[in-house]
Amino acid sequence: MIHRKIRIISQVFFLFLFFGTFFLLTTYSNAVSFKSAWFLQLNPLTSLCVMIAARSMVWPLLIGSALVFTLTLIFGRFFCGFICPLGTLIDASDKYLFGHTPPFKAQVLPSKLIRVKYLLLIALGVLALFSSLVPLFFDPISLLTRIATIILVPLFSIVRADSTAFLQQISSGALSFPAFKVPLYYAIGEALILVALIFFGALWAPRFYCRVLCPSGAFFGIVGRFALFHRRSHAATCHSCGLCAKLCPTNAIINKNGDTTIQSECIVCGVCTSKKHVACNRFVFGKPSLAFVKGPDLSRRSLVAGAGIGALLVPLVRADALVKQDGQGRLIRPPGAIEEIDFVKKCIGCGACYKVCPTNAIQPCTFLDGALRQFSPKIVPRIGGCEEKCFACGHVCPTGALRPLVYESKKYAKIGTAVIHRQKCLAWSQKRECLVCDETCPYNAIEASVQETTKGPFKVPIVYESLCTGCGMCEMHCPIKGDGAIVVYKFGENRLSKGEYLTQWQKKSFDEQRQKSDSKGMMGTASSSSADTPLTGFENTGFVSQSSGSELVDTAKFAPQNTKSTSSGSALPAGFE
């Protein structure tokens, strides 16, 4: 009884810990100062597969995983019963939505189904050997993080936005207004399929996902096969009633007299020790007696089948050619993403980065981006640009697929380059005053300059590639419908798996280059090329020269880069006549 109570307390504790970390720490304001990835680093299977795939040590994954691994050797699948927040949610939904309460009526599943998780485990292991991760079922923690991000976060935000608007209306504005953007995500269909697979398995049996689909469960089952802490039925008091077999939610007690446990199925939940029902079961420490503690029911044939499945999937997910093709050059990874070929080996698609992104720019990849990339992050500038002063995503990544950047290094971790499609641009093709891209660019990489367009000289935007970091603010705000007239492509991206983004020498020349391209800016071009062209917004009716006696400050010194030169010459700036 005490066992069951401790288990429930532990489950609720870790559930709150998980969602607390998720909602309170995995945020733009807290991501850098608090570590929020630790929960995602607990699963030894994930860590092992990432390390096998990446063929290297991934240090942040080591400590938590090693701890859970060691404890599993002692306590068996305690992670499933005591910690896993997804398991806790499944328990709750099984009980309250599907009415599964002990003694269970339908917890027996065919052994072929039970075997599926081992097949998945072996298949994933084979894939990892071929340096591929399929971030789909791997890890219940990343699965839950991803589902919560893609489904719960938008849901809560929509409810919050709508109720704020409603309350504001009925209270005629007496309430305060929070500033927020409702985040929405791609791949919501895939996420809903995962939810269905996880929770609707209860139509057949309790803990369906954990028993049939979860490769981590299979891994814990194998690791904890000879767990020291295990169930023993007390022979003297057992009267072979068979009730404990019915009490076990995972059907780990199989025979009628209740003396045999399938250790790899037992999640140490302690329901079988419930005094309300039986008195003969208890958990003991000690060397398990192999006569009564059994392992997974795996034939050599099923091992081969699992390996075969994994091998067949290798070409699907490995396809290097597809990795290089990357969606017409539009697959922009968040800043700090390591080289693509390494990135796909490390990213487990947990979704913490898209949760933390304040502008909703980071989106999950879908199957259209390749099976290998499902749920890995990409930046969709049309939805949001990458904020100049934000680098939260790298700080919540559990595996180091995104490197934790700081403001200084983010400047050089270029993610792409903006390109103006002149035939679509309002200024270039229609001689309309727009320049919203110039207005929004946080890096001063877009210059408004008078150029010869097909319809005569006009003030148009020009991109300076050396200043552009690919943040996509311009693309986000471009008023052209559909694809913008200014589009960020991934070429020019600066992705490194390790080391400084630029050497000191390169940085110096880079900064100089920025200055140089800056000094070619709008006013210089304007005055030299077409001095008499009226620039937008001003009207040419003669001007008096006036000198201001006030103190003049060039804010360029506050800027991350140097700014463009002062205006000179007689051409009229935009907006005057």
Add this chain to the structure above:
Amino acid sequence: MDLSRREFVKSSAVASLLAVPVVALDQAASAKSEVFVGKGNAEIVIPKILAKMGGIGRFVKPGSRVVIKPNMSFANPPEWGTTTSPEVVAILAKLCLDAGAKRVIVCDNTLRDPQICKAQTGIGAALKDLKGVVIFTPQQVDSFYEEKSHPKALELTRTEVVKEVLAADALICLPAAKSHSAGGVSFGIKGLMGLVKNRGRFHSEMDLHKAIAEQLYYMTPTLTLIDATRALLDNGPAGPGKVVTLNTYVAGTDPVATDSFGVSLAPWYGRSFDGKQVTHLQHASALGFGNVDSAKISEITV
């Protein structure tokens, strides 16, 4: 056409009634607009200016709801001159509260992420302790806007305006003085673009300058107060560019005249302009929203 005497009397009565406001408006337009200018410490100068204008009570009645529209679209520090100085926003908000305003709503549909803008501009911190003041960034949330149309508008025939602004008792424009890549300069009237939902249309579907001016059909600023603590002389509106410290504050009830006077405060892009030369101000004046001509603006120094 048969016109009975009764009908004639009736219609001429109606016509004369209709003529009254037209004549009055005409007179208003021909009269000189007063612009109040003060230089020095904002904390002293702004209350002085408002006192000279007849006290803030002229604009803010006890129990009223006031919308203040600052520039806070960019996630830059106030030194860049791209956003309104946080101190000035706080001073004005406090004056409104002191005048008995029930609620002061500092509203801007920011271009960059609102949270980051609030933090970087310092406006969030400056208003934190003022009870009754809220920062409202309606962004692209439909339910915060109401679609409006105006029969006289030629370019901006319809637009979504922030509901709070339509419901407010007073709208105070509190722009930073800055240059603008497309609009020339950006003061109060240009700043009204922060109170509509879809700004892209201004560029893609309309004549930008006319559309900026026609916003005045939908929103009438009760008061414009230009914060020229600093002026961003070039590379506006986002900066970084040349910033000059002026510590000057300009207020007026005529939005066009106030903006027009603001143009004369500093040399934009290295040379001096007259308010008349700014296209959107010219349009606004032509539409009868105020005086752009410096001859029709009387400067009252405080």
